[in-house]
Amino acid sequence: MADNADIASEMMQNRLEGALAKRPRWIGIDMAVTTCDDCGYEIPQARRKAAPWAVTCIECQGIREKRRRHVR
Template sequence: MANGWARDGAVQEQIDDTVADAVKLARLRLAEGAGSAYCEDCGEQIPEARRKALPRSRTCIDCQSARDAKRRQVGINRRGSKDSQLR
C-alpha cells in the first residue's frame, strides 16, 4: 500500500499506538483504593448495585455522568498532513 513517505507497516504501528494510548488512558481513569458508601460530590448514598458492580466507586451515577461529560477526549492526530500540523 502506498503511503507517501511512510515506510511499510507504518499504518499498523499508528493503529497499535492509538490502541495503546486508549488503554493507558482508561487505566489512568480507574479508581484506586477502597470505595465509599456515599458520593464524594453530592453526599447521597451510592446504590448497593453500583457498589457491587464497581467496588471502588466514590460517586453516584448522576455525579459520575456529570464528571464524564466534563472530560474532554484528548487525542493525537497521527494521520494529519504535514500542512495541518504546521498551522
C-alpha cells in the first residue's frame, strides 16, 4: 500500500512529465511560448527572454503562486 509520500511523489512526477511534454522541443527565444496558458494574452518579450520556459505572463504566474500558497 502506498503512503502519502509515495502518492505525492507520483503526482509531482506526473506534473513534471506533463510540463515537459508541453515545452518546445528546442527552447530558445524564437521558439518560446508566446501566449499565456491562463489568460491567452501575449507573454511580454522581456519575460520570454528572461525565462524562455515560462508558459504564463507575470500576472497569471503571480496568481498561480498565490493559489499554491493557499492550498498548502
